[in-house]
Amino acid sequence: MVVVFVLVALAVLAALVALHWYAWRRLVRDTTRGPGLARRTGTAVLVAGPVLMVAALVAERAGAPFWLQRVLGWPGFLWMALTLYLLLALVAGELVRPLVRRLVERGARAEERAPLPATVPVGPAPADPEPAPSQVQSAPSRRLFVSRVVGGAVAAAAVGTVGYGTYGVLRGPAVKRVTVPLAKLPRAAHGFRIAVVSDIHLGPVLGRGFAQKVVDTINSTQPDLIAVVGDLVDGSVKDLGPAAAPLSRLKARHGSYFVTGNHEYFSGADQWVEEVRRLGLHPLENARTELPAFDLAGVNDLAGESEGEGPDFTKALGDRDTSRTVVLLAHQPLQIHEAVRHHVDLQLSGHTHGGQLWPGNFVAAAANPTVAGLDRYGDTQLYVSRGAGAWGPPTRVGAPSDITVIELASRQA
Structure with a gap:
């Protein structure tokens, strides 16, 4: 097992080195005339970036001092996102490079064919007149121009994409509203609103300020019930307890409920269950509570x-009154198959982030039955939130963060 892990790690490291060498070649070597400040600066950036990225990942997984995780987190995780979009932009650049080269060469040939302005000679004509500047442009200078145009566009596209995606996360999640009709829901519960939030991922990058934005957004919807469906944190209670403190200000008529996600089991799940209970949330550890109009159940994460x-x-749902509607909180959409077997009416999940960074949505779709939104499996409906925060890079592209207000609808209304 150790040998396999080492081989995989070496393969990933080799791929990372190859990618950054390719990026250096196209963005630094091909766009500079030789050793100088520009080349040295570009080389330093393309060496420091991946080093910080690996250091940030190792620091988080190894439980390094929290101050060090915070120092490494911003540059390291942002470089992770930038690496993805540099690669995609470089591939696109290779496709358009021949077109740019042909356009530049066509322009150069047109200048060469242009007649020189007539002049009246004074004195004896020189035996070997100097050509016009436009006629001495060499092939190497044209290659440099093409490389700079394509390289500049690649860098601008990657930086712009990551910048906008990071801004989208830091400004806080948007509110999404979805109506879900349930056959057994009594008329009295028609319009009952559940605020669903998942994947907040408080950690070295997203801290107390972000948690306060999430709380303020949830409270602004005035929900009847709040469901926190896992991956609240990436770190210990000792390090992140202050960041999670704003959760104590969540307000809902029927309370706030919590189930674990896989990242809680990387961060000390038992301690976090006790911490959220102290903050006023109700953990549902393979448990169920009976609300006036329906049952609310929760199961632990697969991790x-x-x-x-x-x-x-079975523990959460086995002895319930099946004539009542039951809403299940389960972090991963994969848990829907067990929910169907237990005749759950609605499962609320997160975990996928909607893919977070396009084209990650295709990877998420291969690993999950539903990536985002409302879906149906037999008589059970599944709603998957894209999540409020982000793991790793505080960046989302093509998968904006959300807090979803689920409005239950009775077919008897």
Whole structure:
């Protein structure tokens, strides 16, 4: 097992080095005339970026001092996103490079064919007149011009994409509203609103200020109930307790409920369950509570199986009154298959981030039955939130963050 891990790590490292060498060649070597300040600066950036990225990942996974995680987190994780979009933009650049080259060469040939302005000679004509500047443009200078045009466009596209995607996360999640009709829901519960938030991912990058934005957004919707469906944190209670403190100000008529996500099991799930309980949320650890109009159940995340705390649908749902509507909180959409077998009416999940960074949505679709939005599996409906925060890079592209207000609708209304 160790040998396999080492081989995979070496393969990933080799791919990372190859990618950055290619980026250096196209963006630095091909766009500069030789050793100088510009080349040295570009080289330093393309060496420091991946080093900081690897250091940020290792620091988070190894539980390095939190101050060090914070120092490395911003530049390291942003470089992770930038690497993806540099690669995509470089591939696109290779496709358009021949076209740009042909346009430049065509322009150069047109200048060469242009007649020189007539002049009246004074004195004896020189035996070997100097050509016009436009006639001495060499092939190497044209290649440099093409490389600078394409390289500049590649860098601008990658930086602009990551910048806009990061701004989208930092300004806070938008509110999305979805109506879900449920066959067994009584008329009295028609219009009941559940604010669903997942994947906040408080950590070295997203901290207390971000948590306060999430809380303010949720409270502004005036929900009847709040469901926090996992991946609240990336770190220990010791490091992130102050960042999570604004959750104590969540307000809903029927309270706030919490289930674990896979990242809680990387961060000390038992301690976080106790911490959210202290903050006023109600953890549902393979448990169910009876609300006036329907049952609300929650199961642990699949990652808890390694600690003997995995999901137990029988414990959460086995002895319930099946004539009542039941809404299930389960972090991963994969848990829908067990929910169907237990005749759940509606499952609320997160986990996928909607792919977070395009084209990550295609990867997420291969690993999850539903990536985002409302779907149906037999008699069970599944709603998957794209999440409020972000893991790794505080960046989203093609998958904007959201807090969803689910409005339950009774067919008897």
